[in-house]
Amino acid sequence: MRDDAQAEAVASGWKQDPDAVRQNILETARRAFVDKGLSGARIDAIAAGTATSKRMIYYYFGDKEGLYRAVLEDAYTRIRRLEQSLDLAALAPIEALRALTGLTFDYHANNPDFVRLVMVENIHHARHLKTSQRIGALNHTAIDMLRDIYARGLEDGVFRAGIEPIDLHLTISALSFYNVSNQSTIKQIFGHDMAHQNARGRRRATVIETVLRLVCVAEADRSEADG
Numbered sequence: 001m002r003d004d005a006q007a008e009a010v011a012s013g014w015k016q017d018p019d020a021v022r023q024n025i026l027e028t029a030r031r032a033f034v035d036k037g038l039s040g041a042r043i044d045a046i047a048a049g050t051a052t053s054k055r056m057i058y059y060y061f062g063d064k065e066g067l068y069r070a071v072l073e074d075a076y077t078r079i080r081r082l083e084q085s086l087d088l089a090a091l092a093p094i095e096a097l098r099a100l101t102g103l104t105f106d107y108h109a110n111n112p113d114f115v116r117l118v119m120v121e122n123i124h125h126a127r128h129l130k131t132s133q134r135i136g137a138l139n140h141t142a143i144d145m146l147r148d149i150y151a152r153g154l155e156d157g158v159f160r161a162g163i164e165p166i167d168l169h170l171t172i173s174a175l176s177f178y179n180v181s182n183q184s185t186i187k188q189i190f191g192h193d194m195a196h197q198n199a200r201g202r203r204r205a206t207v208i209e210t211v212l213r214l215v216c217v218a219e220a221d222r223s224e225a226d227g
Contacts, residue, residue, distance in 0.1 A: 022060055024050050030071045034116045038068050038124065069128045072121060073135055075114045079107050080138055083145060093153030094216060100145070101172050101211045105204050108176040109195075115180040143169055153215070160217050171214065175207040 028049040032041040043064055047054040061067040082103060088096040108115055121129060129135050146165040153159030183194045193199055 021052050021056065025052060025057055025060060025067070026071055026074050029067050030075070030113055030117070033068055033071055033120060034113045037120055038065075041068075043067075065128065069132055072117060072128060073132055073138070075111075075117055076135055076138055078111075079104075079114070080141055082107060083142060088145060088149060093149050093156055094158055094212065096149045097153070097215060098208055098212065100149070101176075101208045102204065104172050105176040105179070105207050108180050109200060109204075112180050115177055118177070119181060150215070158217055159215050163215060168211075168215065172207075172211055175210065179203055179207075 025046070029041070029046050032046050032049070036042075041064070043054055043057060046067070047057055050057075057067060061070050083100065086096075086099055086103060088100060091099060121127075143165050146168050150159055150163065150165055150168065154161060179194055179200070187193050194203065
């Protein structure tokens with residue numbers, strides 16, 4: 001295991017790139033918190049897996065809980081940034097909802113660490129999210145995005161009335177989350193591998209169809225209204 005002096009020597013080469021140092025710490029810490037939980041993860045072990053030192057971890061993040069909070073913030077930032085990259089305002093409402101639901105499903109499936117981090121934080125009753133100055137504002141963008149899509153769909157007559165954007169967000173998130181969080185139990189109980197490429201593809205299509213059926217006006221009702 002490297003001592004602090006060796007780690008500082010490695011880190012000295014990164015002085016012109018503090019963001020890279022910080023990101024290296026976050027990535028190593030994320031794996032530790034996912035594997036060990038907040039209580040089981042150790043700063044010494046995290047430092048040993050980075051290109052810096054324990055002293056630098058404390059410099060950047062204050063303490064272990066500060067580091068854990070930063071890992072959570074980074075995880076939520078990633079998914080919100082991907083959502084923003086879709087340019088949903090340029091898509092028709094149904095296609096925008098389809099794209100957002102598909103991205104949400106894919107993000108959870110491709111980033112199981114995100115699901116596990118959320119599960120860990122729920123064990124702690126969201127104590128660390130409550131102390132974050134970033135996460136509240138960051139995640140409101142997800143609701144604002146759905147509110148815009150839904151409002152446009154109502155105006156076009158393709159979405160039915162009476163759905164709250166938060167409920168729509170919870171439905172999309174729940175369907176995407178479950179496909180990762182319960183993989184082990186479903187495989188053990190039913191012998192069904194939810195992570196298998198074919199099963200995942202079918203499930204993705206089902207999730208998108210479920211969300212659209214929840215929100216969209218039925219073709220028959222739309223034809224009647226047009227008539």
